[in-house]
Amino acid sequence: MNKVTIFYDASCPLCVKEMTSLKYHLGTHAKFVNVLNAEAMKHHPSISVEESRRLLHVIDDKGNLRLAVDANVYLWQLTGTKHYLKMLRWPLIRPFANACYTLFARHRYKISRLLTGKSRCKQCEL
Structure with a gap:
């Protein structure tokens, strides 16, 4: 498998x-x-x-750009976990999933505050 970015x-x-x-x-x-690291983003002008x-x-891994829910589902499929996420791409569910993601x-940030107690961090650890 080629590296994904x-x-x-x-x-x-x-x-x-x-x-x-x-990452795990x-x-x-x-x-x-x-994306907040200007130096790192210089290497990805597109x-x-x-x-x-x-x-x-x-x-x-083929060099194609994937966005939003499509990107998330793709990543979790690569891990071999969260198989249930593929239903988010089913034709009847897809528009609803995209709207919810947006x-x-x-x-x-508001949701982060509710769930983690902090809305933002200067740069969280990955």
Whole structure:
């Protein structure tokens, strides 16, 4: 398997928690790029920092860009866990899952505060 590149927001506690779990499962098969790190992002000029802060961005093992729910489902399929997530791509569920993801992403800092006690961190540890 070629290495996948995952672009994540290191100021979001929930995002970092998810990436930490993915890093555990994917190990050396994934490269994690903090979109808030300007130096790291210089190596990925085709990835918009603004857009990658809005939606999860992943460059898959074939070099294709995957976004949002598609990216998340893809990553968890690579781990061989959370098989139930593939139902989020079923035609009847897909539009609802995409809408929920967009809503979650827009309010992730508030949701992080409710679930973790902190809405943001300067740069959470991955």
